[in-house]
Amino acid sequence: MKITVHYTINSKACDLEVDAGETLLEALRNRLKLTSVHRSCEEGECGACTVLLNGEPVNSCLMLAAAADGADILTTEGLMRGDQRHPIMDAFVDLHGMQCGFCTPGLLMTGYSLVRKANGGDLDEATIRQSIEGNLCRCTGYMNIVKAIQEAKRRKDAGDWW
Ligand code: FES
Ligand code: FES
Incomplete structure (x- = not known):
């Protein structure tokens, strides 16, 4: 049907x-x-x-x-904004938040949602890890993913478009 x-x-x-x-x-x-x-x-x-x-x-x-x-x-x-990468994408690139990249779109969406809703200062590691616990990455050990999401939050707070 x-x-x-x-x-x-x-x-x-x-x-x-x-x-x-x-x-x-x-x-x-x-x-x-x-x-x-x-x-x-x-x-x-x-x-x-x-x-x-x-x-x-x-x-x-x-x-x-x-x-x-x-x-x-x-x-x-x-x-994306036309050909321009979103700031969270730039943060993943700059902080080496990916290797094979297969998990990356899912992590970008979860990270984007977290950062969009977050107020106040830096996002702490525990909050980020809890948020992305449903997104498996088999090759990065998550450290750079966490750093990239923290950096994305800083860039948003600094006035990057979101
Ligand atoms: S393909 Fe949907 S959670 Fe794995
Ligand atoms: S970057 Fe390879 S599975 Fe996440």
Whole structure:
């Protein structure tokens, strides 16, 4: 059975026909070609498929595309401003927050959400580690990821666009 859904994806309105059993991950990757949304465990364990749904990080592999009808969805593609990388992307590059990069889009989305909501001074390491515990990275040991998210917060506080 086909269902028509309406999303706002990366600030653009979008109507889409999806199958009743299709996941949001499949709709984003296969139909909309938003390939930053990575497929890995498809069991909610790794966070590679993380997108923001109405501002909150979700595992898109665990959600039916139809259940997201009406939602505002943000993927890593939507962090870009034209050809310009978002400041959190620059922080990951500058602080070497990635190696293979497979987990990186999911970590960017979780980190972006955390920094966007954070007020006050620097983000402490424990808060960041707790926030990203659903995003597995097998190659960096997380230290530089934590530093990159801390740096992104500093850049936001210093007036970088967000
Ligand atoms: S692919 Fe969704 S959590 Fe792993
Ligand atoms: S950078 Fe390789 S899995 Fe995260």
